[in-house]
Amino acid sequence: MIRKNIETFIGCDHEYEEADLVLFGAPFDSTTSFRPGARFGSSAIRHESFGLETYSPYQDKDLLDVKVFDCGDLELCFGSAERALEDIETRTRSILEDGKLPILLGGEHLVTLGAVRAVYEKYPDIHIIHFDAHADLREDYLGAKLSHACVMRRCHELVGNGRIHQFCIRSGDREEFAFAKEHTDMHKFTFEGLSEVVFDLKKAGVPVYLTIDLDCLDPSAFPGTGTPEAGGVSFLQLLEAILQVSKLQIVGADINELAPMLDSSGVSTATACKVLRELLLALAG
Numbered sequence: 001m002i003r004k005n006i007e008t009f010i011g012c013d014h015e016y017e018e019a020d021l022v023l024f025g026a027p028f029d030s031t032t033s034f035r036p037g038a039r040f041g042s043s044a045i046r047h048e049s050f051g052l053e054t055y056s057p058y059q060d061k062d063l064l065d066v067k068v069f070d071c072g073d074l075e076l077c078f079g080s081a082e083r084a085l086e087d088i089e090t091r092t093r094s095i096l097e098d099g100k101l102p103i104l105l106g107g108e109h110l111v112t113l114g115a116v117r118a119v120y121e122k123y124p125d126i127h128i129i130h131f132d133a134h135a136d137l138r139e140d141y142l143g144a145k146l147s148h149a150c151v152m153r154r155c156h157e158l159v160g161n162g163r164i165h166q167f168c169i170r171s172g173d174r175e176e177f178a179f180a181k182e183h184t185d186m187h188k189f190t191f192e193g194l195s196e197v198v199f200d201l202k203k204a205g206v207p208v209y210l211t212i213d214l215d216c217l218d219p220s221a222f223p224g225t226g227t228p229e230a231g232g233v234s235f236l237q238l239l240e241a242i243l244q245v246s247k248l249q250i251v252g253a254d255i256n257e258l259a260p261m262l263d264s265s266g267v268s269t270a271t272a273c274k275v276l277r278e279l280l281l282a283l284a285g
Helices: 038-051 081-097 111-122 151-159 174-183 194-204 235-245 267-284
Strands: 021-026 068-073 101-106 127-131 164-169 185-188 207-213 249-256
Touching: 021 038, 021 081, 021 267, 038 068, 038 101, 038 267, 081 101, 081 111, 081 249, 101 111, 101 267, 111 151, 111 207, 111 249, 127 151, 127 235, 151 164, 164 174, 164 194, 174 185, 194 235, 207 235, 235 267, 249 267
Parallel strands: 021 068, 021 101, 101 249, 127 164, 127 207, 164 185, 207 249
Antiparallel strands: none
16 A cells, blocks of 8 residues: 655645556665765655645646645665665556556666666566766766666666667766767757657657656756756756657656755755656646
């Protein structure tokens, strides 16, 4: 039985049985390569969401009109990335088995792998759309294959060539970009090419998993993240990209890499809250 969280994201207090979307957190950042703190992202998003309205003027939709269940954060083992991923996979699988859409809140980006494992099990023809500053295609990071720097490489081992579509990428080592040329569909720096990808995937009718690393945003607007990279996109550009992708057959999604304590102004957390509101409304539609 999945129980309701005590503190929920604003407007996400429906019962599990009636919900179409299920929100859950994965507060894990044990493989963070630069500045830690993403484990506090999911709880901060919930707590600060009271500063938002449930209504979105961008979409003319209201969270009060959609059915979202927030079951809170998983209790994860910080000493074992594999055990944490197993718990995330188990929760995602349960949500999928009940015919609902899982929405994961990180945490660092490695948490995506647990959700993708479960989604791939049900939808083996899945494609992944990946918004990020970093390629995340390293074979290993300092000898560790389970790292937020390797998460898309591990996902590639599941889904295979040409089924990971990457946007806003502006950081990575030479080998990652060489790997992308051969194995993924990488679009550097911006969302250029997204409309064509959406058109092709919609025409093909394939299931899609959306993963949003919030450091795709420019650090001038979103400094509260562990590995900020200059040259990112704006909130409005990210919103437009989410709205485009929401036209597809989305079977799972996540938002990750908010480290709230790294931005004492609170702007990064407020931005993450707004991104989540817009994502929930877009997918509910």
